[in-house]
Amino acid sequence: MIGLGLIGGSLLRALSDGGRSAFGYNRSAQTVADATAAGYRASDDLVATLRQAASDDAMIVLATPVTVIDDLLKSIAEYAPNCLLTDVISVKQPVAQAVARLAPGMRYVGGHPMAGTSQSGWAATDPQLFTDAMWMVTTEDHTRPDDWLAVASMARAVDAYVVPAAPDAHDRAVAAISHLPHLTAATTAAVGAGESGLALRLAAGSFRDGTRVAGTAPALQRAMLEANGIALLNVLSEAIDRLIAARDELRDNGTVEILVDDGHRARNAYEAVTGATPAPITGVVVGEHGWAHELRRQAHQARVWIG
Amino acid sequence: MIGLGLIGGSLLRALSDGGRSAFGYNRSAQTVADATAAGYRASDDLVATLRQAASDDAMIVLATPVTVIDDLLKSIAEYAPNCLLTDVISVKQPVAQAVARLAPGMRYVGGHPMAGTSQSGWAATDPQLFTDAMWMVTTEDHTRPDDWLAVASMARAVDAYVVPAAPDAHDRAVAAISHLPHLTAATTAAVGAGESGLALRLAAGSFRDGTRVAGTAPALQRAMLEANGIALLNVLSEAIDRLIAARDELRDNGTVEILVDDGHRARNAYEAVTGATPAPITGVVVGEHGWAHELRRQAHQARVWIG
Numbered sequence: 001m002i003g004l005g006l007i008g009g010s011l012l013r014a015l016s017d018g019g020r021s022a023f024g025y026n027r028s029a030q031t032v033a034d035a036t037a038a039g040y041r042a043s044d045d046l047v048a049t050l051r052q053a054a055s056d057d058a059m060i061v062l063a064t065p066v067t068v069i070d071d072l073l074k075s076i077a078e079y080a081p082n083c084l085l086t087d088v089i090s091v092k093q094p095v096a097q098a099v100a101r102l103a104p105g106m107r108y109v110g111g112h113p114m115a116g117t118s119q120s121g122w123a124a125t126d127p128q129l130f131t132d133a134m135w136m137v138t139t140e141d142h143t144r145p146d147d148w149l150a151v152a153s154m155a156r157a158v159d160a161y162v163v164p165a166a167p168d169a170h171d172r173a174v175a176a177i178s179h180l181p182h183l184t185a186a187t188t189a190a191v192g193a194g195e196s197g198l199a200l201r202l203a204a205g206s207f208r209d210g211t212r213v214a215g216t217a218p219a220l221q222r223a224m225l226e227a228n229g230i231a232l233l234n235v236l237s238e239a240i241d242r243l244i245a246a247r248d249e250l251r252d253n254g255t256v257e258i259l260v261d262d263g264h265r266a267r268n269a270y271e272a273v274t275g276a277t278p279a280p281i282t283g284v285v286v287g288e289h290g291w292a293h294e295l296r297r298q299a300h301q302a303r304v305w306i307g
Numbered sequence: 308m309i310g311l312g313l314i315g316g317s318l319l320r321a322l323s324d325g326g327r328s329a330f331g332y333n334r335s336a337q338t339v340a341d342a343t344a345a346g347y348r349a350s351d352d353l354v355a356t357l358r359q360a361a362s363d364d365a366m367i368v369l370a371t372p373v374t375v376i377d378d379l380l381k382s383i384a385e386y387a388p389n390c391l392l393t394d395v396i397s398v399k400q401p402v403a404q405a406v407a408r409l410a411p412g413m414r415y416v417g418g419h420p421m422a423g424t425s426q427s428g429w430a431a432t433d434p435q436l437f438t439d440a441m442w443m444v445t446t447e448d449h450t451r452p453d454d455w456l457a458v459a460s461m462a463r464a465v466d467a468y469v470v471p472a473a474p475d476a477h478d479r480a481v482a483a484i485s486h487l488p489h490l491t492a493a494t495t496a497a498v499g500a501g502e503s504g505l506a507l508r509l510a511a512g513s514f515r516d517g518t519r520v521a522g523t524a525p526a527l528q529r530a531m532l533e534a535n536g537i538a539l540l541n542v543l544s545e546a547i548d549r550l551i552a553a554r555d556e557l558r559d560n561g562t563v564e565i566l567v568d569d570g571h572r573a574r575n576a577y578e579a580v581t582g583a584t585p586a587p588i589t590g591v592v593v594g595e596h597g598w599a600h601e602l603r604r605q606a607h608q609a610r611v612w613i614g
Contacts, residue, residue: 114509114510114511115511115512116511116512116513133511134508134509134511136509163505163508163509165505165509169503169505170505170509172502172503172506173502173503173505173506173509174506174509176498176499176501176502176506177499177502177506177507177509177510177511177513177514178509178510178511178513178514180495180498180499181495181499181513181514181517181518182513182567182570183550183553183563183566183567183570184491184492184494184495184517184550185491185513185517185570185574186566186567186569186570186571186573187491187546187549187550187553187566187570188487188488188491188546188570189569189570189571189573189574189577190549190566190569190570190572190573191483191487191542191545191546191549192483192484192487192488192573192577193572193573193574193576193577194483194545194573195479195480195483195484195542196476196479196480196607197580197607197608197609198470198472198476198477198480198606198607198609199479199480199481199483199484200484200576200577200580200581200609201441201470201580201585201606201609201610201611202421202441202443202470202472202477202480202481202484202485203421203484203485203577203580203581204421204422204423204440204441204484204485205422205423205519205520206423206484206485206488206489206492206519206520207484207485207488207577208577208581209516209517209519209520210488210491210492210516210517210519210520211488211570211573211574211577212512212513212516212517212574213512213513213516213517214567214570214571214573214574215571215574215575215578216571217571218564218567218568218571221563221567221571222562222563222564222567225557225563225567226557226561226562226563229557229561232557232563233554233557233558235498235502236550236553236554236557237554238498238501239494239495239498239550240547240550240551240554242494242497242498243490243491243494243543243546243547243550244547246490246494246543247540247543247544247547250533250536250539250540250543251540254533254536255529255533256490256528256529256532256533256539257525257529259490259493259494259497260489260490260493260521260525260528260529260532261525262493262496262497263489263490263492263493263494263495263496263497263518263521264493264496264521264522264523264524264525264528265497265500266493266496266497266499266500266501266518266521267492267496267500267518267519267521267522268522269500269507270496270499270500270507270510270514270515270518271522273504273507273508273510274507274510274515278508299505299508300503300504300505301504302504302505302507302508303508304508
């Protein structure tokens with residue numbers, strides 16, 4: 001585990017608690033001390049950690065903000081070039097490009113667990129963080145089946161469901177359902193707080209829930225959103241268009257019917273998808289002809305891989 | 308209680324459970340049967356209910372959508388003209404205007420409990436709904452102290468805090484912190500659901516929380532938002548301006564720094580106001596010279612009246 005923040009630290013704990021051999025690196029000596037005191041294997045020596053990974057033929061999980069991966073990838077390629085590499089970063093095309101540029105010989109299968117809170121750092125880690133969460137695993141036509149299965153199996157080992165996707169489809173999807181919500185939450189919060197102390201005093205459930213992710217550390221939000229800038233621009237423009245149409249409808253006709261109805265239908269669609277146990281992908285053997293395409297096709301129907 | 312939906316029904320239950328004499332009207336015989344079966348006094352006969360209120364010198368609480376109050380106000384003015392009237396409707400200037408037009412002789416002090424869920428109807432009622440909630444009570448220079456105290460005391464009887472405000476200040480505040488969040492939630496939901504089944508499959512906490520209120524019944528959302536159209540137009544325009552500025556900043560400079568930072572500061576301000584026990588309004592005796600002005604002034608500093 002390279003990085004022991006909320007995601008990396010929780011993954012180290014979940015895997016270790018489940019009896020898997022796992023160890024982690026973090027640049028902060030304090031975090032390493034906290035993890036070690038809690039009974040986990042951690043080090044602030046990157047080279048020693050990577051040499052251990054190479055010696056164990058371990059899978060390396062890159063679990064840092066996307067903004068700091070370049071130097072780490074160079075070190076990984078230098079000290080553990082034969083290890084399988086995955087990551088838990090919220091955007092996939094930029095990471096894949098960085099791997100191709102800085103660690104071109106390595107086997108890499110991207111990952112992204114859809115789990116998080118507005119908290120960050122080791123203190124916020126939780127070995128149950130991934131239970132029933134969706135874990136996107138990059139699934140391309142040229143992905144090696146054994147590598148894919150290794151990454152998918154790690155996700156399953158911490159009780160997550162595996163969602164196969166192409167990197168570009170993943171980045172568009174998370175722009176819509178994860179990154180845009182940060183900007184609408186920030187907007188809602190800023191407009192509300194700008195009104196008066198009375199307004200914040202009266203703020204209740206709709207404001208509390210609608211602005212929650214605005215409380216995430218700004219540097220983490222920016223790293224996540226700005227790395228997915230092009231996909232985010234598209235969905236942000238669509239959001240603006242919808243709000244302008246609603247403003248015009250309200251001003252000219254006194255109604256917000258179209259936006260409220262569209263939003264209600266959309267929320268119902270979301271609840272239908274997420275309210276029940278996910279339907280499993282069926283009839284695919286990983287490695288057989290066309291397996292990656294078929295996994296992606298069924299994932300687009302909201303199905304998950306459970307092995 | 309005129310209307311036994313989420314708010315009116317919860318209030319009937321909370322007051323009755325607390326040993327107060329309370330009874331309610333609802334036009335739906337099924338709701339009345341449900342309330343009666345649960346041990347509460349309810350009737351689907353409006354005239355009989357109002358005559359009982361007049362006979363008991365009861366306080367009348369109007370707890371229906373704003374869209375249906377005109378006919379109810381005419382009946383109230385006809386059958387119980389000497390009762391004190393309040394309401395729990397989410398917008399105050401339009402209700403005050405309707406009262407002035409349709410029940411001009413009545414004593415009226417507006418109210419608005421900031422409590423609710425995306426559920427509605429008697430089945431969703433909860434006698435604890437108002438515990439620690441903010442209950443705005445209309446506080447104008449001409450408000451009669453005894454009437455104000457009667458309404459504020461009812462809110463305190465169900466464990467809510469009282470927030471004094473002028474009707475126009477209330478309507479601006481709730482546009483920002485209650486009504487705008489419905490439109491940003493609807494937008495976030497609609498853009499996310501429009502992307503793909505994959506997107507809804509990957510949707511996690513930020514989408515779930517950021518779109519929750521979009522699940523409220525559309526008719527209830529529209530009644531609430533459209534009744535506060537002018538104030539809502541103002542904050543909606545501000546939200547659009549902020550999102551356009553963020554889009555331009557992202558497109559031209561690759562960053563979302565300004566909006567993310569503003570949103571984070573705003574969320575922190577909200578948490579500072581709501582995270583602790585509310586500071587009480589002090590040094591005001593209701594009815595003394597300038598009492599209403601002083602209550603409003605302290606409420607603008609996020610203080611609450613606790614009696």
